[in-house]
Amino acid sequence: MTNFVAISGKVASDPKPFPGQSGKGPTNVRFANSKRVKGADGDYIYEPQFFNAVVFGDDRAAANAATKGMNVHITGRLQWREWTKDDVRHESVEILADSFLVVEGSNGDTHAQTSKEQQEGWKF
Numbered sequence: 001m002t003n004f005v006a007i008s009g010k011v012a013s014d015p016k017p018f019p020g021q022s023g024k025g026p027t028n029v030r031f032a033n034s035k036r037v038k039g040a041d042g043d044y045i046y047e048p049q050f051f052n053a054v055v056f057g058d059d060r061a062a063a064n065a066a067t068k069g070m071n072v073h074i075t076g077r078l079q080w081r082e083w084t085k086d087d088v089r090h091e092s093v094e095i096l097a098d099s100f101l102v103v104e105g106s107n108g109d110t111h112a113q114t115s116k117e118q119q120e121g122w123k124f
Contacts, residue, residue, distance in 0.1 A: 003077040005095055008103070009033035011070045012050060015063050027055045027063040029100070031072055052094040054079075059100040071103040 009031040018025040031053065034046040053074050055063040066072060076097040083090050 004075070005078055006073070006075045007033065007051065007095070008071065008073045009051070011066050011068050011072055014068055015055075015066055017060070017064055024057075024060075027060045029053045029055060029063050029066065029072070029074075029097075031074070052092070053097045053100070054094055055097045055100045059097060062100050062102055063097075066100075066102050073099075073101045073103050075099045 010033070012030045012032045015027050015029045017027045029052070030050060032048045032050045035049050036044050037047055039045045053063075053076065074095055074097050076095045076099070078093055079096050080091065080093050082092075
């Protein structure tokens, strides 16, 4: 069975880099997309869904450059983990990113800017 996820959304809060050995630790990105649901009155509303992604390697530059409100596209795999804190069991599912793209443009144009392009300062 394949564990693969591709998802787009908006960055919900500024990414949080965690320094590791040689400053190459992961960056955590919280982002959201919307789910369309029918309300009690019959009208459709959009409910936000929040996700966490852990970004490693070269894509960390793109993740660190992202800011709240930017459109992003993330591919990777799901990871489930559990831990106990103060005798309370917690669970979490997060995305371990294989690729992180900032999808942003001016005047409504949409462009994908990869981490390599951001590192080299390319702009569209």
